[in-house]
């Protein structure tokens with residue numbers, strides 16, 4: 001499954017219809033919440049009954065209204081997750097006018113005309129859309145989203161058979177393995193020695209976002225000024241999200257195309273994020289998004305438990321403890337002196353290959369992980385010379 005996000009450019013008239021459609025969905029959503037139906041079946045049965053009384057609901061695509069039950073179920077699940085994490089999540093709330101921003105067309109009720117850049121939606125019409133990437137696979141679902149009250153997007157989900165077929169036919173080439181360390185200084189550092197710095201534009205945008213957030217929290221909740229500040233916050237937030245997504249798509253595609261096997265570390269930032277500010281939680285979200293993208297784009301992606309990857313010497317295995325401020329790994333055992341993130345990525349690769357040795361059946365291999373481990377020792381020796 002891949003989701004593409006395209007900007008929509010509805011006419012003024014279409015925008016009125018879109019807003020009106022979201023209102024209808026919100027009406028259904030709140031009806032489901034009020035009556036606290038348990039299953040999606042119950043909800044959709046209730047919807048049929050509701051339509052008998054409120055015949056204006058017939059003006060909307062019926063499958064789309066049914067998908068509201070999926071949204072209710074999703075919101076409930078999110079609450080449950082929060083509760084599991086120990087938050088006092090409370091009950092599912094009614095949605096206010098600007099809180100219901102998505103309607104979903106599943107399987108039917110839409111049609112995309114890519115050459116002409118239009119998206120047809122049942123009962124809404126033909127909307128201008130900017131299709132900036134080609135769509136691969138069969139379209140399963142289109143979610144229409146309103147952002148910051150005035151921007152519209154279509155999130156198009158396709159199944160993605162092509163990649164799967166490719167990975168069955170071709171054996172995995174373990175020489176094309178890479179370990180990637182993600183961090184704050186360098187967004188990614190890979191075991192071939194390539195560093196991708198954190199994009200400046202994100203850091204630059206974070207400041208206005210923090211400022212907007214502070215402004216909002218100082219105002220009286222629900223007041224006119226609060227809503228103004230909130231709108232501004234949403235706009236900045238969306239701008240960051242778009243640039244970040246762009247950056248992550250490029251980076252993950254690069255790795256998925258270049259390598260057959262990609263190792264990443266499971267993130268260890270629970271405690272980091274909880275007592276941290278906005279900036280950190282955004283980094284966290286972006287690392288998870290990166291992983292998800294790598295996962296669906298790459299042939300093999302494995303997540304490893306983070307055990308001493310920054311501490312261990314990638315060449316001799318000696319423990320070299322270092323604080324976050326120390327940027328270089330210097331081993332007095334074997335003399336290796338390389339960037340700390342590079343050292344970590346080499347450890348990730350090594351651990352990953354050791355794990356895979358156990359898990360991938362011989363017939364699916366072109367080269368065995370052990371052969372590669374030998375090769376990577378040579379690489380490290382070369383790397384040392386550079387430093």
Ligand SMILES: [Zn+2]
Nearest residue numbers: 313316331334
């Ligand atoms: Zn060493």
